[in-house]
Amino acid sequence: MIEIYKIEGDGYHPFLIREGWQVAQLNYQEEQHIDNIKKLDVHLETDEVFVLTKGNSVLIAAKIEDGEPVFELQLMEQHKVYNIPQDMWHNIAMEKGSEVIIIEKSNTHISDFEFFPLNNDKQIELKEKVKTLFNTVK
Numbered sequence: 733m734i735e736i737y738k739i740e741g742d743g744y745h746p747f748l749i750r751e752g753w754q755v756a757q758l759n760y761q762e763e764q765h766i767d768n769i770k771k772l773d774v775h776l777e778t779d780e781v782f783v784l785t786k787g788n789s790v791l792i793a794a795k796i797e798d799g800e801p802v803f804e805l806q807l808m809e810q811h812k813v814y815n816i817p818q819d820m821w822h823n824i825a826m827e828k829g830s831e832v833i834i835i836e837k838s839n840t841h842i843s844d845f846e847f848f849p850l851n852n853d854k855q856i857e858l859k860e861k862v863k864t865l866f867n868t869v870k
Contacts, residue, residue: 749838756834756841760787764826766862770855772801772821772848778837780816784808787830788869790862794821794848801854807865808832821848825862 739745739757748755762768772794782791789808793816794801801821808814816822824832837844850858 744834744841746841752838754836754838754840756836758824758826758832758834760826760828760830764824764830765828766790766825766859766866769823769825769858770850772823772850773845774821774848775818775836775840775844776846777818777844778840779818780822780840781835782808782814782816782824783812783833783835784810785831785833786810788827788866789830789832790825790865791816792823792825792858792862796821796848801848801850803858803861805861805865807868825858825866827866 735748737747739747739759742759742761743763744756744758744761746754746756758764769792772792791806791808791814793804793806796802806814826832
């Protein structure tokens with residue numbers, strides 16, 4: 733009667749998919765380390781909810797103005813709920829060992845995403861801002 737899930741392994745794992753919604757777990761992977769973030773993504777059909785359950789992560793949101801992303805960053809606190817609204821560019825920077833639960837529209841990971849590549853200057857800007865936030869928890 734009660735379903736129990738324990739998600740292991742690096743990366744993104746949708747594990748509870750139902751009609752209209754799904755739950756996924758994102759476990760730290762090298763792609764989410766701030767030194768490796770080279771793009772933002774957007775979902776056109778869903779909000780995306782994030783809950784940090786372990787470690788340290790920074791949620792990255794951005795609006796594109798004149799072809800350039802303008803960042804808003806949030807150092808996540810464990811067990812607080814963060815929402816990225818539909819049509820908002822975003823990514824998440826994670827430190828090793830971090831885990832985040834994600835709730836979104838079902839099958840978002842299959843078809844509802846677009847990418848925005850970050851140029852070198854924006855990658856450097858983002859790295860500096862994220863590292864400053866990570867340093868506040870050390």
